[in-house]
Amino acid sequence: xxxxxxxxxxxxxxxxxxxxxxxxxxxxxxxxxxxxxxxxxxxxxxxxxxxxxxxxxxxxxxxxxxxxxxxxxxxxxxxxxxxxxxxxxxxxxxxxxxxxxxxxxxxxxxxxxxxxxxxxxxxxxxxxxxxxxxxxxxxxxxxxxxxxxxxxxxxxxxxxxxxxxxxxxxxxxxxxxxxxxxxxxxxxxxxxxxxxxxxxxxxxxxxxxxxxxxxxxxxxxxxxxxxxxxxxxxxxxxxxxxxxxxxxxxxxxxxxxxxxxxxxxxxxxxxxxxxxxxxxxxxxxxxxxxxxxxxxxxx
Ligand code: SF4
Numbered sequence: 001x002x003x004x005x006x007x008x009x010x011x012x013x014x015x016x017x018x019x020x021x022x023x024x025x026x027x028x029x030x031x032x033x034x035x036x037x038x039x040x041x042x043x044x045x046x047x048x049x050x051x052x053x054x055x056x057x058x059x060x061x062x063x064x065x066x067x068x069x070x071x072x073x074x075x076x077x078x079x080x081x082x083x084x085x086x087x088x089x090x091x092x093x094x095x096x097x098x099x100x101x102x103x104x105x106x107x108x109x110x111x112x113x114x115x116x117x118x119x120x121x122x123x124x125x126x127x128x129x130x131x132x133x134x135x136x137x138x139x140x141x142x143x144x145x146x147x148x149x150x151x152x153x154x155x156x157x158x159x160x161x162x163x164x165x166x167x168x169x170x171x172x173x174x175x176x177x178x179x180x181x182x183x184x185x186x187x188x189x190x191x192x193x194x195x196x197x198x199x200x201x202x203x204x205x206x207x208x209x210x211x212x213x214x215x216x217x218x219x220x221x222x223x224x225x226x227x228x229x230x231x232x233x234x235x236x237x238x239x240x241x242x243x244x245x246x247x248x249x250x251x252x253x254x255x256x257x258x259x260x261x262x263x264x265x266x267x268x269x270x271x272x273x274x275x276x277x278x279x280x281x282x283x284x285x286x287x288x289x290x291x292x293x294x295x296x297x298x299x
């Protein structure tokens with residue numbers, strides 16, 4: 001299975017009680033996450049591989065990896081690694097981190113997603129062209145830390161409260177964490193352009209295509225008048241949170257759950273149309289289990 005768009009056989013169903021359930025046209029595990037999982041599960045690495053940080057922001061997948069002999073440690077526990085091989089996750093890492101691992105004798109399996117590599121390259125390109133580089137994203141997110149770690153000078157901007165980091169900069173190059181919402185990023189780029197003293201802003205859109213497809217699929221769900229959104233993904237998954245916000249920001253009731261056990265039957269009272277979607281690290285079987293449970297609960 002290589003779920004780049006996570007389609008289920010039927011995209012919409014109407015239950016015997018007359019409640020419509022519609023699945024987003026694009027959702028679930030993206031190719032970058034799937035490739036990283038496949039690499040970690042190769043039989044030759046069983047019991048010989050440690051993943052530094054979460055390979056995916058999804059506890060079910062993490063448990064599956066552990067059950068298949070993959071060790072997982074946090075970034076501040078690198079000194080405890082006892083396997084010969086170490087994996088860089090799809091979110092990537094700075095060159096310094098990769099060098100540190102190889103200098104310490106580990107075989108480094110690099111599962112950095114090609115779209116994260118593109119982000120790294122474009123951020124560095126802006127820097128070589130003399131721009132002060134701004135990464136729009138979450139400062140502590142591993143992807144953002146990896147990008148910034150490869151730049152000589154950069155600032156992370158999450159919202160306008162971070163603009164003090166740009167004081168004195170006149171030529172600014174902007175990239176984005178791959179999982180951001182395009183509308184939010186464009187709004188921030190416009191606000192940066194309007195800052196006193198800024199002469200030039202060059203923005204390169206680095207939001208990844210699978211994320212855009214998942215966001216677009218939510219707009220489609222919203223255009224179909226859903227009155228409840230269920231968004232499936234790890235509670236620590238940034239892209240899943242953003243998908244939920246897309247629905248909630250339109251005033252539609254939305255719930256972020258990790259799996260079918262998170263469903264509360266009280267949510268469905270009086271609802272006529274339920275939309276279901278999932279973040280980029282949510283496996284197909286978890287989506288299917290939620291879909292089945294929602295059907296069962298609404299009757
Ligand atoms: S969300 Fe996008 S950038 Fe991140 S791993 Fe998936 S495809 Fe790659």
